[in-house]
Amino acid sequence: MPSRICRDGISFLYAQEVPMKLPISPRLLACAGFVAPGDRVADIGCDHGYLSIYLLTEGKARSVIASDINEMPLMSAVKNAEKYGVSDRMEFYLSDGVRSIPRDFDCMICAGMGGDTMVSILEAAPWLQSSRYRLILQCQSKTPLLRRYLSEHGWRIAEETVLQDGKFLYTVMEACFEPDYPRLTEAECYFPPALLENPSKDVPAYYKWVSEGLRIAAAHNPGKQPVLAALEALAQTEALRWLGDVQKQELKQEEQI
Structure with missing residues (x-):
């Protein structure tokens, strides 16, 4: 059956094509998890729809609302849904964030965006601040900004993981609306407790990357010095001692070179 896409109240039909191998990156697989x-x-920001399609073909989701702010990738998502035979369980919307989509969903995924863009999406949709919704967020940049916003607006980061995809490290987090949950400290906005509850093998590399970035920032902005000091103090706690051991081992290796 052909797919439908809604734009300005008008439905458009698109013909079916032959399926092909589904390309999906490790960071999108982490979101699916x-x-x-x-x-x-x-x-939200479905691009070519690969994550949406994966969730349906693997039986992970019951249905998917796929939206994008740009028409061309959304058209590609429509065609891809037809290729993989899941268009009957998908709806497609040309939308800026969640402005033009239905609200009957359980979890919202934003992947491949900057933290500032995600904050803008959340700020424009205060109705998301409800226990009925969960957020799955894969941030490309400004992750501390996103964590800070979530914490200040009643969202608890229930789980977060780090993974390497190609040459880069990415985080994926799940947030639940719990307005009475304690807020993150400024240091925790850079390295949250959730990263250590089920730490991945890439957590030490992420800690090193974050601390080095803060160290560079603090050299030019004295206001970052307290945050860096708090982060380094955090690394000495029992929960993060193993990260300190990793750093010591790296220092020994550097001294031997």
Whole structure:
């Protein structure tokens, strides 16, 4: 059956094509890992729809609302949904964030955006601040800004993981609305407790990258010095001592070179 896409109240039909191998990156697979069986998912900024399609073909989601602010990638998502035979469980919307989509979903995924863009999406949709919704967020940049916003607006980062995809490290987090949960400290906005609850093998590399970035920033902005000091103090706690051991081992290796 052909797919439909809604734009300005008008439905358009698109013909079916032959399926091909689904290309999906490790960071998108990590996002999929946070989806609960039977979830109704809103994939915001769906691009070519690969994550949405994966969730449906693998039986991880019941249905998907796929949206994008740009028409061309959304058209590609429509065609790809037809190729993989999942268009009957997908709806497509040309939308700036969540402004033009239905609200009947369980979790919202934003992947491949900067933290400032995600904050703008959340600020424009205060109705998301409800226990009925979960957020799955894969940030490309300004992650501390996003964590700070979530914490200040009642969202608890329930789980977060770090992974390497190509040459880069990415974080993926799940947030639940719990307005009474304690806020993150400034240092925790850079390195949150959730990263250590089920730490991945890439956490030490992420800690090193974050601390080095803060050290450079503090050299030019004295206001960052207290944050760097708090982060380094955090690394000496029992929970992060193993990260300190990793750093010591790296220093020994550098001394031997």
